[in-house]
Amino acid sequence: MIDAFNIKLAKQPEVKNILPVCALLEGPDDVRIRLDPLNRGADNNLPPRRFDLIISHLVMHHIPSLEDIFKTMHGCLKSGGCIALTDFEDFGPEARRFHPEAKMQGVERHGIPRKEVEEMLLEAGFVDVKIETAFEMDKFVEESPGAGVVRGEGGTKMKFPFLICLGRKA
Incomplete structure (x- = not known):
């Protein structure tokens, strides 16, 4: 993407x-976000970047430690900066069906748990935290694990609620 x-x-x-960045950052001073925006090249002489906004869509369920990434995001923001993160909600065992069995590599969790994410964002230092259902997505899923996804007539369609997670750095 x-x-x-x-x-x-x-x-x-x-x-x-x-500045689009695709990296599992190890902290707010990670060299991979010390890019010169004019030539997009890394420049270790630049001070650590701080951002006004961090957005993410369908990434959090792939991150090993949400606690660590939320702390890193908080550290990457300017004072007053915001996050807007969306992912599908962990609504129970059926949420696992979001991914076909053949595509489970790299999936750390089957959706994000609303209450736990709110607590983790507050613990990371965010204020004005708000977690709400943003939309629902109809998605074809496997009839049974490993059966492959069948689209169209005869396919199994499920609704997956998506959460938007908002927060601000004071």
């Missing part, structure tokens, strides 16, 4: 204030 986004950015050379 970062490659697709970079292609779109390349078609708009006047846009210079967007």
Whole structure:
């Protein structure tokens, strides 16, 4: 998705204030976000970057430690900066069906648990934390584990609620 986004950015050379990053950051001073926005090259002489906004969609269920990533996100924000994170909700055992069995590699959890995420964001230092259902997505799923996804007539469709998780750095 970062490659697709970079292609779109390349078609708009006047846009210079967007920095797409695809990395599991090890902390707010990670060298991978010390990029020169004009040439997109790494520059270790630049001070650590701080951002106004961090957005993420369908990533959190792939992250090994939500507690660690939320602390890193908090540290990456400027004072007053915000996060807007979306992912499907862990609504119980059926949430596992979001991914076909053949695509479970890299899946750390089957959705995100609403109450626990709220607590982790507050613990990481965010204020004005708000977790709410943003939308529901209809998705074809496997009839049984490993059966493959069947689309169209005869396929099994499920509704998956998506949460939006908002927070601000004081």
